[in-house]
Amino acid sequence: MSGDTAMPEVDVYRLTRSLHLLRLKDRETRFFEGLWEIPEGVTYNSYVLTGSEGAVVFDTWKGKWSGVFLEALRGIVDPRDVKYLVVHHMEPDHSGALRQLVGEADPIVLGHPLTKGMIESFYGLTPRFKPVGDGERVTLGDVDLVFHHTPWLHWPETIMTYVAGEGALLSCDAFGAFGVFNEVWADELGEAGWERYMWYMKKYFANVIGTYHEWVVKNIEKLSSRGVAPSLILPSHGLLLRGSRLQHAIEKYLAWGRGLPEQGKTLLVYTSMYGFVERIVEVVRDYFASKGRRLVVAGFTDGGRVDLSDVISEAYDAESIVFATATYEADVHPLMRHVASVIARKTPGGRKTAVIAIYGWGGRAGRVMEELLRNAGFNVVGVVEFKAGEEGRNRDKIIGLLESL
Ligand SMILES: [Fe+2]
Ligand SMILES: [Fe+2]
Structure with missing residues (x-):
């Protein structure tokens, strides 16, 4: 669906049997983090997983669109059926609608142990909270989630979720990109579009997580040593990755993480x-x-x-x-x-x-x-x-x- 003209543009897509994307196209923010010029805009991607015993929401959007977020969510599930809210990362471009969601749905918040204190200070809230350990598995009926701590991608409390049944890695800031696109999957782009998209991915990498580039390699190696080999990578900004585009993005991430320059x-x-x-x-x-x-x-x-x-x-x-x-x-x-x-x-x-x-x-x-x-x-x-x-x-x-x- 698309929002009406008075509202920001919102997309809701069913990705797999149980996974949905809730995407807000932000063309208003001129300076990401109050710092980086983004004339190309940015998207905030939230995901919803519906299972036999309720739904799980993964991240939200920037806070100014909390109401729109809840409205979009209602198009998929009754917020009262949201059993868990997974907070991959507390930066407010992803946690901004947390207060409203917690107020309406009262889910158990799952996150890194550091997340609880941040929710209290950022939003003045003490929701039901369950810290997740590195590699911990949480099940909800037929939903099977494995959490991985991925520090410094982009903050110390950042985690990723592997949705085992879907082969999907919800990677938060990692593998994200600036830009607003009509496509959902990166493989819908032609070669020239993909090349342009990689510029936006590199721009996001360099500006937002460049300082912590060594952690990119550490975290990717940790995930692969645990046997995490996703067929889908679902980031919190930009397009979704699968197939050869997914492999290419991982190769580029490793090269950038290792700080390898372009020769010449x-x-x-x-x-x-x-x-x-x-x-x-x-x-x-x-x-x-x-x-x-x-x-x-x-x-x-x-x-x-x-x-x-x-x-x-x-x-x-x-x-x-x-x-x-x-x-x-x-x-x-x-x-x-x-x-x-x-x-x-x-x-x-x-x-x-x-x-x-x-x-x-x-x-x-x-x-x-x-x-x-x-x-x-x-x-x-x-x-x-x-x-x-x-x-x-x-x-x-x-x-x-x-x-x-
Ligand atoms: Fe971030
Ligand atoms: Fe972000």
Whole structure:
């Protein structure tokens, strides 16, 4: 079904004999987590499992749509028949409608032991609560659930559920993606659509869980060591995965989790106040073009700026990163400090980086950037710093720096 025009768009789909998807298409949130630009929007996926002795609801939506959530749920089950609410993750994009659901249905909440205290503080509620252990099995009539603790995907309390009878892994944030789609399953996309979709998946990975990328590998390996080999992966954002698309997503997740860069990809990030840095950008572009090397350019200027969320996604799998910046009040340009700090936080360490800095009356930005990047664990191959307008005179130094990447 689709909501009427006054309501956000809601989809309810029956996925298997007993599993249903409740999906809200959020085109309103401009900054996910108050931080990441998402012009492509995002979906919140909740799931409902109906069994012989009642229903289980897995996660909800962002709180502003609590009423719509309950209404959509009523299209599948009477809320009073909801025996369990599984809280995979307390981030409010998934737990937002918890208060209303608990108020109406009074289910037993199943979650990580840490979840109980978070429900109390976030929502002022003390629902009936049963903590689930790592690997614990819970049955409800013919419904058979196995819970796995998957810390840092995306918070320490995050868990996943394996629905044994359906071969379905409810993976919460993991394997999710930004974007609003008409499709339900990723295999409904053609090759070009899938390629675009993988960009949204990488963007979600890099921006939201990039800091914890090592836990991606640990958790995937833990699940496979327990014999969890799902035929369906049902994430809490984006499209659902099965078949070859599921396998491809796992391969990409392992590559990103291991911090493997795309060979030969360099990202140039720059801030330019009056156009002097943009002249350096042309030198860098020309060099990469002459060498036939791949360069992605992301600029923050007086005329426009790229989305930081896209820059993080590009930085995440770049083999090397060049930072070109203006000096500002005898310091690095504040926007560059911010962008570089977020890249440093989200990107696997050890990447080769280079700094080109210019100044009008006194240089310092180069040293500041070098320290920031070294402290973040990057390999700073060099810093070139000179007066604004002198890129011609310093061309050999710039080329020498780029050659060492
Ligand atoms: Fe999250
Ligand atoms: Fe999320």
